[in-house]
Every structure is written in C-alpha cells, then in structure tokens.
Amino acid sequence: MVRAYRMKGQKRKKKGDKYDREDESDQIDGGSEAPPSPKKARTEGESSEAQPESILDSMPGIPMVPVDSGHNKPGVIFILEKASLEIAKVGKTYQLLSSDEHANFLVKNKRNPADYRPDIAFQAIQTILDSRVNKCGRLKALYVRTQQNLLMDIKPHVRMPRTYKRFSGLMVQLLQKLHITASGKGEKLLRLIKNPVTQYLPVQCRKIGFSHSSEKLVDMHKYVGTVDSELDLVFVVGAMSHGKIEENYVEDYLSISEYPLSAAYCISIITNAVEQKWKIL
Ligand SMILES: C[S@@+](CC[C@H](N)C(=O)[O-])C[C@H]1O[C@@H](n2cnc3c(N)ncnc32)[C@H](O)[C@@H]1O
Numbered sequence: 001m002v003r004a005y006r007m008k009g010q011k012r013k014k015k016g017d018k019y020d021r022e023d024e025s026d027q028i029d030g031g032s033e034a035p036p037s038p039k040k041a042r043t044e045g046e047s048s049e050a051q052p053e054s055i056l057d058s059m060p061g062i063p064m065v066p067v068d069s070g071h072n073k074p075g076v077i078f079i080l081e082k083a084s085l086e087i088a089k090v091g092k093t094y095q096l097l098s099s100d101e102h103a104n105f106l107v108k109n110k111r112n113p114a115d116y117r118p119d120i121a122f123q124a125i126q127t128i129l130d131s132r133v134n135k136c137g138r139l140k141a142l143y144v145r146t147q148q149n150l151l152m153d154i155k156p157h158v159r160m161p162r163t164y165k166r167f168s169g170l171m172v173q174l175l176q177k178l179h180i181t182a183s184g185k186g187e188k189l190l191r192l193i194k195n196p197v198t199q200y201l202p203v204q205c206r207k208i209g210f211s212h213s214s215e216k217l218v219d220m221h222k223y224v225g226t227v228d229s230e231l232d233l234v235f236v237v238g239a240m241s242h243g244k245i246e247e248n249y250v251e252d253y254l255s256i257s258e259y260p261l262s263a264a265y266c267i268s269i270i271t272n273a274v275e276q277k278w279k280i281l
Pocket of ligand 1: 236
C-alpha cells in the first residue's frame with residue numbers, strides 16, 4: 001500500500017509552546033516560506049521515531065493537488081477561529097474528541113459534549129480547499145486556531161482526506177507530531193506554528209470577520225465589490241458550534257445573512273463573492 005504522509009519525529013516540547021520550531025526563521029522574516037533544501041529533508045527523514053503505520057497506510061494516495069499560479073495577484077487568506085480540534089487518550093489510543101464518538105468520555109471528564117464538534121472545521125477546511133479561488137492559486141494561506149490556542153498552517157495545495165475518519169486520523173498525527181510532510185518531498189503540508197497569526201499576514205490586507213450577531217448586515221457580493229482590488233483579503237470565520245469570534249485584529253465584522261449559517265456555508269458565500277469579483281469561473 002502506498003504511504004501518503006510521512007511523519008517526522010519531534011523532540012518533546014515544553015508545555016505551553018506547542019509548535020513546529022524548525023521554521024523559527026520563517027517567522028522572523030514575516031512568514032515567507034522557502035521549501036526546505038533536499039539535504040535538510042534527507043536529514044529529517046533519518047528520524048528513527050516509530051511511526052503509526054496503520055494510520056498512515058489509511059491516508060489517501062496523493063497528498064498534493066495541482067493549483068494554478070496566481071502569485072502576483074491579490075489573494076485571500078482564511079483564518080478559522082476557535083476550531084474544536086482536541087485530542088485525548090481514550091482507552092489505549094489518542095483520538096480527536098467529538099460529541100458523536102466520545103460523549104461518555106467527555107461527560108466523565110466534566111466536559112460539555114456539545115462543545116466538541118471537529119466536523120465543523122473539517123467541513124470548513126474542505127469548502128475552502130475545494131473553492132475555485134484555491135484552484136486558481138489565489139488562496140494564499142489557511143490558518144486554523146484551535147480552542148486550545150494552537151495555530152495550524154495548512155498549505156492550500158494539500159490534498160486533505162475527504163472522509164471525516166481519515167481527517168480525524170490526520171489531526172491526531174498533526175497534534176502529536178507537530179507537522180506532516182508530503183511523501184517523497186521535504187515540504188511540510190500541515191504544521192503547528194507559533195502564535196499570533198497576525199505575524200504571517202501581509203502588510204497590505206483587509207481583515208474581515210464574520211458573525212451572525214454583527215450589526216453590519218451586508219450583501220457579500222456587493223461588499224467585496226467595494227474593497228480595494230489591490231488588497232489581499234483575510235477572512236476570519238468561526239469553526240465552533242456556538243459563541244462568536246471576537247478577535248482584536250479584525251477590522252470589520254460582517255453579518256452576511258439574516259440567518260445563522262454553518263461555517264462551511266458562510267465560507268461558500270465568501271468564496272463565491274470573491275470569485276465573482278475576480279471573474280474566476
Ligand atoms: C456555526 S457558526 C457559529 C454560530 C454562532 N452562534 C454565530 O453565529 O456566530 C460558525 C461561524 O459561521 C459564521 N457565520 C454564521 N452565520 C453567519 C452570518 N449570518 N453572518 C456572518 N457570519 C456567519 C461565523 O463566523 C460563525 O462564527
């Protein structure tokens with residue numbers, strides 16, 4: 001069976017700073033990323049840490065998808081906030097906690113099962129990566145911040161698992177190992193990075209947050225038409241079941257429907273509006 005994702009061993013991190021330190025240099029210069037050199041990739045590949053073969057073998061075959069290059073044009077960045085992506089040892093294995101699968105475990109541990117909805121982030125990520133704005137190369141970045149304040153960087157060209165079961169296996173690996181690398185290449189397709197997310201955002205960008213409770217109810221298609229066409233657009237959407245996002249880096253909070261929407265449907269309205277503005281068919 002083809003092994004899709006190759007895990008790299010990581011030394012144990014100090015509590016409270018769980019991120020992939022190998023890319024510290026990226027963060028100092030504002031987050032511009034150079035792919036690791038082949039030499040570095042080989043060195044990483046020599047890690048002797050045991051790999052969870054059974055999970056790896058069940059991952060999909062091709063971890064990257066071809067996307068057009070839209071690099072010189074303005075693009076979009078998505079930030080999913082308050083994502084419910086938490087792992088715990090249930091029985092003998094680490095698992096992604098969800099209200100569907102772990103209600104008893106959560107109640108025993110005095111947690112509210114209703115708060116554990118990783119399916120929301122799963123659907124939201126899928127909607128973003130499936131969008132035409134991504135396929136044409138104008139999705140510049142996707143960040144997911146968990147309710148535990150862990151920040152994930154997901155490369156736009158990663159082929160994410162399309163079933164929830166495989167997605168949850170991948171999240172368990174990512175949260176344990178801190179990064180996931182493309183098979184046969186040195187590129188880290190998913191990794192935990194250092195907060196705050198603002199250090200990775202372009203200088204010239206518009207940071208727009210989404211909340212049903214915002215008093216500014218807009219038609220998203222008209223709204224994006226009014227935004228300066230030269231600016232990158234940063235869209236901040238909640239990936240939790242209830243509550244609202246209140247991030248201080250957001251410049252404008254919008255409500256885009258009179259109705260409470262799922263994060264995925266909200267994202268599809270956003271991507272459709274941008275695709276129409278930029279004439280992406
Ligand atoms: C499942 S909802 C969270 C529910 C929460 N009660 C709320 O409406 O903010 C996930 C996310 O979708 C976005 N969202 C949902 N309905 C929206 C609306 N009518 N306008 C703008 N954003 C919306 C928000 O970013 C929200 O955090």
